[in-house]
Amino acid sequence: MGNAGVLAFYITICCVSFVISKIIISVLLYKRWQRKNIVFQDSISGGKMVMFRSPKMQALTSKAFLKKTMRLTNKDIIGSGGYGTVYRLIINDSLAFAVKRLNRGSADRDRGFERELKAMGDIKHRNIVTLHGYYSAPQFNLLIYDLMPNGSLDTLLHDTVAGTSGDKKPLDWPSRYKIALGAARGISYLHHDCIPHIIHRDIKSSNILLDQNMEARVSDFGLATLMEPDNTHVSTFVAGTFGYLAPEYFDTGKATAKGDVYSFGVVLLELLTGKRPMDEAFLEEGTKLVTWVKAVIYEKKEEHVIDSNLVCYPMDEVNIVFRIALMCLESDPSKRPTMNEVVKMLEQIKSDKLLLDC
Ligand SMILES: Nc1ncnc2c1ncn2[C@@H]1O[C@H](COP(=O)(O)OP(=O)(O)OP(=O)(O)O)[C@@H](O)[C@H]1O
Numbered sequence: 532m533g534n535a536g537v538l539a540f541y542i543t544i545c546c547v548s549f550v551i552s553k554i555i556i557s558v559l560l561y562k563r564w565q566r567k568n569i570v571f572q573d574s575i576s577g578g579k580m581v582m583f584r585s586p587k588m589q590a591l592t593s594k595a596f597l598k599k600t601m602r603l604t605n606k607d608i609i610g611s612g613g614y615g616t617v618y619r620l621i622i623n624d625s626l627a628f629a630v631k632r633l634n635r636g637s638a639d640r641d642r643g644f645e646r647e648l649k650a651m652g653d654i655k656h657r658n659i660v661t662l663h664g665y666y667s668a669p670q671f672n673l674l675i676y677d678l679m680p681n682g683s684l685d686t687l688l689h690d691t692v693a694g695t696s697g698d699k700k701p702l703d704w705p706s707r708y709k710i711a712l713g714a715a716r717g718i719s720y721l722h723h724d725c726i727p728h729i730i731h732r733d734i735k736s737s738n739i740l741l742d743q744n745m746e747a748r749v750s751d752f753g754l755a756t757l758m759e760p761d762n763t764h765v766s767t768f769v770a771g772t773f774g775y776l777a778p779e780y781f782d783t784g785k786a787t788a789k790g791d792v793y794s795f796g797v798v799l800l801e802l803l804t805g806k807r808p809m810d811e812a813f814l815e816e817g818t819k820l821v822t823w824v825k826a827v828i829y830e831k832k833e834e835h836v837i838d839s840n841l842v843c844y845p846m847d848e849v850n851i852v853f854r855i856a857l858m859c860l861e862s863d864p865s866k867r868p869t870m871n872e873v874v875k876m877l878e879q880i881k882s883d884k885l886l887l888d889c
Pocket residue numbers: 609610611612613614615616617629631660676677678679680682683733737738740750751764766767772
């Protein structure tokens with residue numbers, strides 16, 4: 532190669548490096564811009580609205596959003612729980628949000644509250660309900676989530692609405708399996724992939740919501756740590772809900788990942804038996820779902836616990852999920868699997884099936 536060739540080679544290298552570095556800088560600047568939240572200070576209420584940047588929030592202005600939010604009335608209420616009331620908010624007939632009004636305001640909290648919320652906003656996973664932003668005022672706080680059009684697993688499983696023909700439509704096995712796997716993946720993500728790792732502390736069927744594809748999305752993570760539940764809400768105790776709490780929690784009062792695994796085991800039992808953990812029939816007999824199931828197994832009558840709506844589905848799959856539930860419900864936390872292992876065991880059911888079908 533002559534001198535001219537060498538020169539041309541070096542010029543090409545320089546040009547390519549220049550273009551690549553420009554692209555990298557642009558991508559980094561775009562990412563930084565994306566991370567910046569939109570903050571709107573409302574001089575009338577003395578509150579602050581923070582909207583996390585995301586494709587869904589891109590087209591909205593915080594002022595318009597806040598105006599709509601402040602106009603929510605009782606007819607927009609979806610439900611209420613230990614932390615407050617949840618409203619449906621539809622913007623421009625197309626964007627749907629669930630706004631959770633927390634009963635206490637920012638006057639009761641320190642700056643850690645906002646830090647936690649921002650960390651919650653960074654969590655994006657297909658099995659976790661996205662937090663899009665929050666509003667913080669001295670008297671109350673609002674959390675803005677994606678609206679889950681198919682409601683909660685609790686409603687779907689236990690309040691089957693009578694159709695026009697009067698028939699009830701119980702959830703079929705493929706849907707139950709899909710929900711179990713989706714929820715397990717969401718919790719596993721919180722436990723193992725988030726830095727720092729997150730313990731949910733309140734896993735239950737009303738905190739497993741269903742999106743438009745009936746994909747499970749875990750909600751309310753972090754709330755138990757953010758605030759003490761309302762004292763008027765009887766089902767919630769310190770953090771967590773009766774019927775779902777691991778036995779060791781009553782001794783130690785400490786929330787652990789293995790405590791979440793236990794609560795997930797209770798959700799699996801709900802899916803398998805179709806019964807609520809604190810069903811009235813259990814309360815009358817002074818027992819609860821987990822104790823009842825364990826007693827029936829002791830008598831070797833497992834078949835009596837499975838929801839009669841599931842009898843025409845593959846019993847081998849149902850039985851494996853039942854065994855996974857029992858592992859999660861071990862009294863000794865160290866004997867329970869991790870959520871990562873639970874996901875793998877649940878996934879194995881379908882991959883074994885595929886191998887057999889081949
Ligand atoms: N993002 C959402 N999309 C659709 N519905 C929701 C959403 N978040 C909550 N809900 C519904 O609102 C109702 C109240 O929810 P909330 O989380 O406040 O209470 P809970 O989970 O029932 O009880 P607790 O507060 O003790 O956890 C529930 O019926 C729930 O299904």
